[in-house]
Amino acid sequence: MATNFKNIYKQIINDKDNLKFTEKEIFPLYQAGPKAKILIIGQAPGIKAQTKMKLFADESGKRLREWLNVTDEVFYNENIFAILPMDFYFPGAGKTGDLPPRKQFASQWHPALIESMKELKLIILIGNYPLKYYLKDHYQTNLTITVRNYQDYLPKYFPLVHPSPRNFRWHKKNNWFIKEVIPALQSLVKSILESK
Numbered sequence: 001m002a003t004n005f006k007n008i009y010k011q012i013i014n015d016k017d018n019l020k021f022t023e024k025e026i027f028p029l030y031q032a033g034p035k036a037k038i039l040i041i042g043q044a045p046g047i048k049a050q051t052k053m054k055l056f057a058d059e060s061g062k063r064l065r066e067w068l069n070v071t072d073e074v075f076y077n078e079n080i081f082a083i084l085p086m087d088f089y090f091p092g093a094g095k096t097g098d099l100p101p102r103k104q105f106a107s108q109w110h111p112a113l114i115e116s117m118k119e120l121k122l123i124i125l126i127g128n129y130p131l132k133y134y135l136k137d138h139y140q141t142n143l144t145i146t147v148r149n150y151q152d153y154l155p156k157y158f159p160l161v162h163p164s165p166r167n168f169r170w171h172k173k174n175n176w177f178i179k180e181v182i183p184a185l186q187s188l189v190k191s192i193l194e195s196k
Contacts, residue, residue, distance in 0.1 A: 004116050005032060012088065012109060017102070021089050028088035029055060032113050033078030037192050039114065039123045040064075041130040043162070044087035044101040055083050063163040064126075069186040070193075080193065082117055084110055086129045101129055121192045122155070124185075127162040135159070144174060150181055158185060 013022045021027070029045045042055070049055050056064055056075070065075050075081055087101035088109070114120070125131050131146055132139050134157065140146040147159050161167060161177065171177065 005034070005113075008109070008112050008116070015108075017105075018089065026050065026089065027053070029053060030085060030088045030113070031055060031076070031078050031081065031083040032117060033082060034117065035079040035119050036082035036117045037080055037119055037121050038189065039082045039084060039117065039120050040126060041110075041123060041134065042083065042085050042126045043129050044085050044089070044091050044098065046098055047090050047093070050090040055085070059165050060163045063165070067160070067163060067182050067185060068189050070189065074193070082113075082120070084113060086133065106133055121195075122158060122188065124158045124160060126160045131159050144170075147177065147181065148174075150184070154188075158188065160185070 009028065012018060012028045018028070029050060045055060046058075048058060054076075055061070061075075065072065068075070070081075084106075085101065087105040091099040091101055093099065123134070125134055128143050131143060135146065135153065138153070140149060140152075143159075143161060147161055150159050153159055160181075161170060
């Protein structure tokens with residue numbers, strides 16, 4: 001199984017669409033292991049994550065780990081948590097924030113990695129890009145309504161808003177999220193981590 005992950009990694013760094021990164025010694029940023037139980041699918045890594053070569057190593061990550069109620073050690077264990085952004089490379093800066101993930105990236109690389117993780121029990125979708133891509137026609141009117149109706153997507157998916165501190169206005173308007181959704185998420189994560 002480990003060989004399969006290595007082969008996929010080699011394919012990613014040698015793919016013609018990623019050579020511009022590989023030539024600059026910028027490598028794909030994701031976390032995946034054969035025994036991972038929970039998969040987090042987020043947006044594309046930011047410049048800080050790419051520089052540090054570590055996903056969610058910022059305030060967003062700290063908040064996400066609080067939501068999940070897990071330690072750094074558990075979160076960064078590839079045989080517990082897998083993390084697949086919608087693009088494994090920082091896509092660049094736009095006028096009002098980071099550019100979106102490349103459109104074909106997830107469809108090209110996610111299936112082989114997910115197929116190699118046979119013990120997955122839950123896929124957590126964070127933010128609009130993963131939600132729209134994976135939920136397709138089941139995505140509801142907007143992110144808020146989709147997250148509020150998280151039970152509609154269980155047991156396979158759990159939709160979340162991005163844990164960025166910049167979303168403080170959203171949290172102020174939607175206090176049900178911390179009161180209702182997060183306890184349900186924590187309970188589900190706990191039961192998965194405790195199961196053999």
